[in-house]
Amino acid sequence: MTTYSKTSALMRRGAEFLGSDHAILCGAMSWVSERNLVSAISNAGGFGVIACGAMTPDLLDNEIAETKKRTDRPFGVNLITMHPQIMDLIDVCTKHGVGHVVLAGGLPPKGSVDRIKESGAKVICFAPTLALAKKLLRSGADAMVIEGMEAGGHIGPVATSVLAQEFLPELAEDHLVFVAGGIGRGEAIAGYLEMGAAGVQLGTRFACATESIAHPDFKKAFFRAGARDAVASVQVDPRLPVIPVRALKNKGTELFTAKQREVANLLDGEGIDMGEAQLQIEHYWAGALRRAVIDGDVENGSLMAGQSVGMVKKEEPVADIIAELLAESESALTRR
Structure with missing residues (x-):
């Protein structure tokens, strides 16, 4: 098995928090981040995340169960904060012993963070500003994702590189911060890890993986x-x-x-x-x-x-994508 000692050392905190081999999360992409892709990413040493999106509690219940049939590795569930049944969705995650719940799309509704944490699960939140990140961490969030406007799907107005410079010096020493948005190669991963990121999140690079059910x-x-x-x-x-x-x-x-x-x-x-x-x-x-x-x-x-879509050139297995990213990161860190 190939080792990536320098990259793994910088990812250690993030990987331990996620329970995965590598602190590489898959961004939650509705219709794409489902049982097949999520389990493939977790099986390859990354951290898959189910995109609940507009699912009903029954649909999420089935999706988690089907994912568990395909992997015994940790994975998370992404819930949209404005979902009218978010509390019921949290209960579904609790029923299945989901270890990490990602709250996205706005401020978590009152009581939602406490409800997740009562189950023993970790809470990961998104924050567009440093002030909001600090507030969420004080309110019980266990980790943050900062996502720049280069990302796909719903985006904020600030670039990833700027967010990293704002957040990481302030938060990275005492908190877990994952960086997302526009990351397509391992050299970028290495840079953010050196700045103090606990790990990274990628979506676009995984959307066209062999295991993705996308048309x-x-x-x-x-x-x-x-x-x-x-x-x-x-x-x-x-x-x-x-x-x-x-x-x-x-x-x-x-x-x-x-x-x-x-x-x-x-x-x-x-x-x-x-x-x-x-x-x-x-x-x-x-x-x-x-x-x-x-x-x-x-x-x-x-x-x-x-x-980062311009860096997606062909369909390839998730394991190959992760290995390539890690090799690029390791090579960049070795050249330093």
Whole structure:
């Protein structure tokens, strides 16, 4: 077995926290981060994370059970904080003894962090600002993920490199911070580890793995794309606080602009509240992503991808991707 002594030494805290061989998390990608890819990543020494997305508790219950049939290694579950049944979803995770729950999409609702921790599970949160990260850590979060705007899917406004410079000097000594967004090669991993990151999270590099169930046409779109093809959506109505989404530009990008106008008109005419408006937007993304990932409709569906998509050139097994990233990181650290 190949050893990566320098990389492993810098990843030690993160790997021990996750219970994995390497502190490499797979970003939760709806319809992509399911039982097959998640178990493959965990079996290869990384840390797979199920994307719960808009799943009902029953669907999540089945997904966790099926993942456990495929791996005996640790994996996590990503829950969207605005999900109307989040407490029930937490109970499903508890039932299965899930060791790590990732809360994404906004501030955790009251009582959710405590409920997860009561089960003995670890809580991982996302934070767009240093002040919010400190607040979440004081409130019980066990680790943070800082994700830059180079990432695919929902993104914030600040680049990964800037977030790392803000967060890591302040937090890394006493807390576990994983860096995400735009990471496609091991040299970048080495740099963030040297800055104090406990590990990294990648999504786009894993989306087209051999074990990914994504449609062949979805994968081909990734192979053809370059960094400039992964663009962020625009906000049409200032009243509608839509989190930008990075995806490969296609007709689906235009359809989302039209969907925003439709929801904004509902705010005007039918008296729906802002929470319902935001849920409609989230349901749109879930459907658009499914059309691309499962049905292969790469024109009208959503091809969520990070700017590292230009580094995804072919379909390859998860184990090979992880080995390549580790070898690149080790080589970079050795050259220092």
